[in-house]
Amino acid sequence: MKKIVSGIYYVGVNDYETDLFEGLWPLPEGVSYNSYIVKGEKTAVIDTVKIHFVDEFLKKVEEVTPFEEIDYIILNHLEPDHSSSLVRLLEKTPNAKIYCSKKAQGMVESLYRITEKVHVVEEGETLNLGDRELVFYMDPLVHWPETMVTYDSREQVLFSCDAFGSYKALDVGIFDDEVNPDDYYEETIRYFSNIVAKYVKYVKKAMEKLSGLPIKIIAPAHGLIWRKDPGRIIKLYEDISERKANPSVVIIWGSMYGNTKQVVNHVVEGVKEAGVEVTVLDFSRHDLSYLLKESWKNKGIILGFPTYDGGPFLKTSYYLHLMKRKNLRDRIVGFFGSSMWSGRALKQAADDLRELDWEIVEPLLEFKGAPTEELLKHAKELGKTIAEKAKQ
């Protein structure tokens, strides 16, 4: 348990046990489930934690307040990483009423079979805690349709749920001035690209809606609490919701026998010659979570992969599919890769991406077997061309 400001406490937990968030996204440094207590004359708990950590959570809650004095349990979001300790918390809090959105009400019933003592809050509704007030704003689809945020207007704290959240447990501290915030900044981008990116339109709407609120502290449901520089994370979200990318390039390559791999350094050289920053990742050895993050960050994307069973290298196919599912837009992309007989994997990949508005830079550098000197020259040019375009 930690105090954030007068009357507001952190009662979240760290999870170092789950290897894959949502069964998909690696957690090499864990993740936190942040829950908060706001204590006025009345007391509210905001969100809970994943059920696996319920005992630790309840202990922390009890350090702040006797359970009988909890009047409200506010559920910003029903994804089980935040809601699954609800039943256990309710067993201890006979006087608590659930506050959630209309859509969340149905989820509370379908997930936990709870229908009583549920109050549905409206957009802009306030909850008076005596010496302070909480205000609720809907931000549907950031991350699920029922999601809302809660705002403490006296202390100007925004409990933003998944918005502004990140992977990486809170091991050293819970505030941005207690740790190196850069580590969490990167993990915020990864979390965003993996979890929230699909709904970028709704993030934009939410950002516009909340832009008038004076905010001193951002308290999300995962990762750091931003009290020193909330502006930094707000700016990141403004940029992300506009799909703004860095004027830099990511090269993602895959290779079975090294023919495609031989080309990578030449593409890198071309990018560097244009004075542009470049990141290199491997389809086979880097998890898609990171490929997605870097694709979200970089304006230029160069993909190198061989033909495999008449199509793109398998891991590349999944990546291309994911780009469409996550609806990443407005990128400049180039291709290179080896084949032996049928070829056409690069053309298939380019065709596959045409439904997105990516600029595909021709020619597609497909070659038979090992690359020739001529091909390597073209590869360097490809790197340079995409870097120049990314800079603009």
Ligand SMILES: Cc1cc2nc3c(=O)[nH]c(=O)nc-3n(C[C@H](O)[C@H](O)[C@H](O)COP(=O)(O)O)c2cc1C
């Ligand atoms: C499992 C497997 C499937 C392949 N399928 C095709 C194919 O359908 N069409 C083709 O032209 N080449 C195919 N190839 C040949 C590779 O594309 C070729 O060996 C290429 O040079 C490999 O590039 P790399 O050294 O970068 O892995 C296949 C190779 C393997 C090992």
Ligand SMILES: [Fe+2]
């Ligand atoms: Fe979520």
Ligand SMILES: [Fe+2]
């Ligand atoms: Fe979450």
